[in-house]
Amino acid sequence: MxxxxxxxxxxxxxxxxxxxxxxxxxxxxxxxxxxxxxxxxxxxxxxxxxxxxxxxxxxxxxxxxxxxxxxxLVGDGTGTNPLQRVPVIGYAQAGSAGYFDDAGFPAGSGWDELLFPSLGDPHAYALEISGDSMEPVYRDGDTIIVSPAAQIRRNDRVVVRTRGGEVMAKQLIRETATKIELLSINHAHPDRSIPLSDVAWMARIIWASQ
Structure with missing residues (x-):
C-alpha cells in the first residue's frame, strides 16, 4: 500500500x-x-x-x-520497489458498455498502462479526464487513479457509474440506505442525488497525476 x-x-x-x-x-x-x-x-x-x-x-x-x-524514486530504501501496472481508460470509454464488469473492474485487455507504486489493489485503474466538469481540481488531460477496493468515507472524491452508463467524478457528501448525495467538484455543474438502485458502482479516487 x-x-x-x-x-x-x-x-x-x-x-x-x-x-x-x-x-x-x-x-x-x-x-x-x-x-x-x-x-x-x-x-x-x-x-x-x-x-x-x-x-x-x-x-x-x-x-x-x-x-x-x-x-x-518511491520505495523503502531496501532496494525493492514494487510497481504495479495500472490500466489507463479514457473517461468517455468508462461510460460505454463492456469496459467494466459488474464489480466496477476494467474488463478485457490491451489497455495503455502506467507504472505506479503498489496500491494494494490489483484492480486499480486510471481514468483520463476530458472536459471541464471537474475543474479546477481536475483538468482536461489529467489522470486520476481509482481504487475499487478502497474504503469510501464521507467527503471522499469518488467516481460513480450509473446503470444507464453515466460516469461522473464527485465528492461524496452522504450515503443512506436508499441514495447517495454527491457534491460537484466544479460548482458550475449541479450536485446530484442518485438512488442506490441506479448506481452500478462507486470507487474512491486515490491519486491524481497532472
Missing part, C-alpha cells in the same frame, strides 16, 4: 538528484520554500499529510522528470 512517507521520500530523492535540498527544490519549482519542510508533512494534530498533486507536478516540470521517473 502506498504510504505518505513513500511520496515524501521520493521528493527528497528527486531534490538530491538535482543538487537541491527539499526547500531548494520547492523554490526552484516556484513554490513556497517551506512547502516540503518536515513540519509540513504532518498536521498540527500529528496526522500524516500528503503532498499536493499540484506541488508534485510543479517539481516534475522544474526538474524535467517524468511521472514514471518519479515513481522509481
Amino acid at each position: 502506498l504510504k505518505h512517507t513513500d511520496i515524501w521520500r521520493a521528493i527528497d530523492r528527486l531534490a538530491a538528484q538535482h543538487g537541491f535540498s527539499a526547500s531548494g527544490l520547492a523554490r526552484r519549482a516556484g513554490l513556497d520554500p517551506t512547502t516540503f519542510n518536515k513540519s509540513k508533512r504532518t498536521t498540527s494534530d500529528g496526522k500524516l499529510r500528503w503532498p499536493s498533486t499540484e506541488s508534485i507536478s510543479k517539481v516534475l516540470d522544474a526538474t524535467g522528470a517524468s511521472l514514471s521517473e518519479f515513481v522509481t
Whole structure:
C-alpha cells in the first residue's frame, strides 16, 4: 500500500538528484520554500499529510522528470520497489458498455498502462479526464487513479457509474440506505442525488497525476 512517507521520500530523492535540498527544490519549482519542510508533512494534530498533486507536478516540470521517473524514486530504501501496472481508460470509454464488469473492474485487455507504486489493489485503474466538469481540481488531460477496493468515507472524491452508463467524478457528501448525495467538484455543474438502485458502482479516487 502506498504510504505518505513513500511520496515524501521520493521528493527528497528527486531534490538530491538535482543538487537541491527539499526547500531548494520547492523554490526552484516556484513554490513556497517551506512547502516540503518536515513540519509540513504532518498536521498540527500529528496526522500524516500528503503532498499536493499540484506541488508534485510543479517539481516534475522544474526538474524535467517524468511521472514514471518519479515513481522509481518511491520505495523503502531496501532496494525493492514494487510497481504495479495500472490500466489507463479514457473517461468517455468508462461510460460505454463492456469496459467494466459488474464489480466496477476494467474488463478485457490491451489497455495503455502506467507504472505506479503498489496500491494494494490489483484492480486499480486510471481514468483520463476530458472536459471541464471537474475543474479546477481536475483538468482536461489529467489522470486520476481509482481504487475499487478502497474504503469510501464521507467527503471522499469518488467516481460513480450509473446503470444507464453515466460516469461522473464527485465528492461524496452522504450515503443512506436508499441514495447517495454527491457534491460537484466544479460548482458550475449541479450536485446530484442518485438512488442506490441506479448506481452500478462507486470507487474512491486515490491519486491524481497532472
